């Protein structure tokens with residue numbers, strides 16, 4: 001049993017899932033260039049600090 005192979009596969013699966021989830025957001029975000037506002041968390045990523 002190779003733990004390294006398991007971890008590598010798990011990381012690849014996670015990256016694939018993240019890519020699948022993020023890709024539609026990137027495409028939808030790229031189509032709307034100036035329709036964003038201060039509420040756009042993508043253009044204005046909110047940090048965990050509550051300032």
Ligand SMILES: [Zn+2]
Nearest residue numbers: 036040042043
């Ligand atoms: Zn935006």
